[in-house]
Amino acid sequence: MKYAAVTSNIAGLGSDKWVLSAAASRRIAAGDAIINLTIGEPDVAIDRTLVETAVSAMRAGRTGYSNGRGEASLLQALSDHYSDRLGRPIGTDRFLCLPGTQTALFLVFQALCDAGDEVILGDPMYATYEALIRASGAVPMPVPLDPEHGFRLQAEAVARKITPRTRVIFLNTPHNPTGAILRPEELRALGALAAEHDLWVVSDEVYGDLTHGAQTFTSALADPRFEDRTIVAASISKSHAAPGFRSGWVLGSAEFCARALPLSETMLFGSQPFIADMTARAVADDRALAHAMAARMARRAAIIAEALDGVAGLRVLRPEAGMFALIDIRALTSNSLAFALDLLEKTGVAVMPGASFGSALEGWLRVALNASDDATREACRRIADYAETRKGRT
Structure with missing residues (x-):
């Protein structure tokens, strides 16, 4: 059967980008204790x-x-x-x-x-x-x-x-x-x-x-x-x-x-x-909810930077705005998808591979800032342990 060219133009550019998020959702549905840091969901309910x-x-x-x-x-x-x-x-x-x-x-x-x-x-x-x-x-x-x-x-x-x-x-x-x-x-x-x-x-x-x-x-x-x-x-x-x-x-x-x-x-x-x-x-309305959310996310970005920057060669880029921090993993690997999949499998922490956001971010991870402070700290502990293990194998 024949299809319009648009179906070929955008093939592989939809849900294929969100493999990690889908894998984390499946694990959560199965009852696994996953810390899901893949999606930019707000961390509070709507007013x-x-x-x-x-x-x-x-x-x-x-x-x-x-x-x-x-x-x-x-x-x-x-x-x-x-x-x-x-x-x-x-x-x-x-x-x-x-x-x-x-x-x-x-x-x-x-x-x-x-x-x-x-x-x-x-x-x-x-x-x-x-x-x-x-x-x-x-x-x-x-x-x-x-x-x-x-x-x-x-x-x-x-x-x-x-x-x-x-x-x-x-x-x-x-x-x-x-x-x-x-x-x-x-x-x-x-x-x-x-x-x-x-x-x-x-x-x-x-x-x-x-x-x-x-x-x-x-x-x-x-x-x-x-x-x-x-x-x-x-x-x-x-x-x-x-x-x-x-x-x-x-x-x-x-x-x-x-x-x-x-x-x-x-x-x-x-x-x-x-x-x-x-x-x-x-x-x-005023933007009180947004400003409070941004303050919490800035705090979590600081938690991630303090916990992970310099560990096993990792570098953390703190954001100026938004819901995400970036972790540079190039000291350990250039394959962000494989790293993120293995991180999920071994530690129960789900993050987005940089490759989902373009070739320039290969070798990076995107980490959502919408988990609680305690969950963010626990995720950092698991990432640090995993990174140290990876470093020991290189």
């Missing part, structure tokens, strides 16, 4: 007032069809939030509401890219990015992110990748898996480069409210000179501990939203009104 808002909306009959852009109350809440964050008016006509950041980014690349176009992005990258790009027919053009620059994408490296086929510079700030935050001057340089070559800038900013310590986040939309070519995607999945509600949005120019709206309506003609009501309340 009960948000659940009650959704339930009340359902009881009030907010279960019918919506429209392609999103419910008016949510569009206004987003407008108010970003107007305040960016310090200039951001109209409601600049948003499209979709079920989560993943769907929002899928829409963006479908709207911007044709077959054979090129999308420049950093490597390492979030595990689904390559498939998002290839599903549009475009080709990912990874730029290795240098640890010497804190894994932050540099305009000079991007410039060397630009060709006549380049269409988009794809950013992720704060970055998954490294936790790096692009600096204002780096964003300005990338925006100027995009303007020079008439390119789009797409920025996944879902971790923007999860900065650690005194770190600050700057949106790719901060500089108004580049706002007509810059598109931001985000959601309440991380900031409000609501990943299962699948509620996100795109912020772009009014022209982009008008052009992308028919595609959005073709994909999904409107999100659920009761979820929109909940999201409007979440967007309008």
Whole structure:
């Protein structure tokens, strides 16, 4: 039988990336005591007032069809939030509401890219990015992110990748898996480069409210000179501990939203009104839950660094934001998948191999920061013992 080319373009780029997470889930279902540090789940339940808002909306009959852009109350809440964050008016006509950041980014690349176009992005990258790009027919053009620059994408490296086929510079700030935050001057340089070559800038900013310590986040939309070519995607999945509600949005120019709206309506003609009501309340609330979550995750990153940095040649990269720390295991092996699988088998600790996030992170592990402090310490003890054993065999 014949299939569309997209099925070949994205073959192996879906659940295959999450082998460790699936293996850990199977072990947990079988009753094994696994410390699962694979997925960026928030470490607390969603605020009960948000659940009650959704339930009340359902009881009030907010279960019918919506429209392609999103419910008016949510569009206004987003407008108010970003107007305040960016310090200039951001109209409601600049948003499209979709079920989560993943769907929002899928829409963006479908709207911007044709077959054979090129999308420049950093490597390492979030595990689904390559498939998002290839599903549009475009080709990912990874730029290795240098640890010497804190894994932050540099305009000079991007410039060397630009060709006549380049269409988009794809950013992720704060970055998954490294936790790096692009600096204002780096964003300005990338925006100027995009303007020079008439390119789009797409920025996944879902971790923007999860900065650690005194770190600050700057949106790719901060500089108004580049706002007509810059598109931001985000959601309440991380900031409000609501990943299962699948509620996100795109912020772009009014022209982009008008052009992308028919595609959005073709994909999904409107999100659920009761979820929109909940999201409007979440967007309008302060970020106390996110800030408390970020503080706990920064503390766990410090626990990991104190316990593992320097042990058996391991090095720990502490994040500036987000839900993950990185462990450099290159002193022990260059095969992060084999290491992670054996670590799970021998110790019951599940982490993500760096190879799931691009070739530049081979020889690293991504460790989620959402387990309790005690579970994190225990995981570190087991990892340290395992690493010492591995070192003794080399």
